[in-house]
Amino acid sequence: MTKHKIYTMSFASVYPHYVAKAEKKGRTKAEVDEIIRWLTGYSQNKFEAQLKKQTDFETFFAEAPKMNPSRALIKGVVCGIRVEDIEEPLMKEIRYLDKLIDELAKGKAMDKILRKA
Numbered sequence: 001m002t003k004h005k006i007y008t009m010s011f012a013s014v015y016p017h018y019v020a021k022a023e024k025k026g027r028t029k030a031e032v033d034e035i036i037r038w039l040t041g042y043s044q045n046k047f048e049a050q051l052k053k054q055t056d057f058e059t060f061f062a063e064a065p066k067m068n069p070s071r072a073l074i075k076g077v078v079c080g081i082r083v084e085d086i087e088e089p090l091m092k093e094i095r096y097l098d099k100l101i102d103e104l105a106k107g108k109a110m111d112k113i114l115r116k117a
Contacts, residue, residue, distance in 0.1 A: 003058070006094060010054040018101045025105040035100045038114050039093075041066030061093045070115040071096050078102065 006014075018036075019029045036047060041064055050060055061067075071093075075084050078098045086092040103113045 004091065007058040007090060008056050011057055011060040012051040012054050014057075015051060018097075021101060021105050025107065027104050027107075031104055031110060032101065034110070035104060035113060036097065039068055039071060039097055039100065040064035041068065057094060058090060061090060067093065073115045074099050076102075 015032075019032050022028065022032050033044060033047065036042065037044065040047075040061070042050065043065075046065070050063070055063070074096050076082070076099055078095045081095070083092065083095045083099050086095055100113055104110075
């Protein structure tokens with residue numbers, strides 16, 4: 001079975017799109033970074049090192065220091081598919097991130113996005 005195209009894309013090539021989506025709706029790059037750090041456990045320095053290395057999505061998530069256990073609380077639809085119904089583990093992680101960025105762009109409060117409330 002061939003890998004999904006997104007798995008081999010560099011995270012750094014998609015990251016500017018996450019930031020642009022957020023900024024277009026009045027949110028910030030810092031908020032995007034906070035979401036990514038919350039989800040993956042990367043420090044800001046280690047996250048930036050991954051961007052610099054042009055790490056692909058598969059490696060980016062495989063090397064994540066500690067995936068947040070609260071990510072299981074992320075529910076909803078991304079690209080027409082319910083996140084909670086995705087069975088392939090890596091695709092689920094990628095869609096969790098997509099859903100969090102969508103919530104940010106829709107104006108949701110950071111506490112809610114980061115599942116603190």
